[in-house]
Amino acid sequence: MKKPDPNAIHPIAGYDKVIHVKPTIRNPNIIVGDFTYIADSKFESHVTHHYDWLGDKLIIGKFCQIAAGVEFVMNGANHQMNAATTYPFYTMEGWEMPPPTVDALPFKGDTVIGNDVWIGQNAVILPGVHIGDGAIVGADSVVGSDVAPYSIVAGNPARLIRKRFDDELIDLMLKFSWWDKSIDEINRLIPLLTDSDLQKVKQELKRMLDD
8 A cells, every 4th residue: 555655745646736835845944744735736825925034934733734825924024113114115126225123023933833733715824823733723814813722713813713622632632742653653543533532532542641
């Protein structure tokens, strides 16, 4: 049987509208884990205002599912807000203004997406946001603040809809970190990971973590 290959750009045979992101990345300030995919043929076009002189990073974990039209807005989109004008003269030809220092801009730091995060179609992730493992972002959402692990958020601005699981199961899932296991181990875990009987899942995770 053919094994999953994180370095294969096209994970679905004969279909080029879904790609594994990691093997396509050229920008050293974009870091993506194995098996994360996007429903598109080019990922870096979804990362906007990402300028080398700012140095901010987009970090995405493993096994994330990124729908079509998602945009990651980086810190270069921010304008100087502590001066008389917000107009970015330094970006336009002919104006005598050097780029402002990072501390003169509303710099939000790196954007970090955890593992097994599902980001719905046309969602916008704003600079410096941290989205925890297992979270779900609804379609057309604008995410401007951090999202806790295994939370569902939606809207503009995105707000908490509910937690996916109770706190005990969330804690077990984070400790178990299935995404860090080998391909063979994950294959054996698929029946458990796709089981909707969450009480059964909880008991099995407890057993495995105690072994």
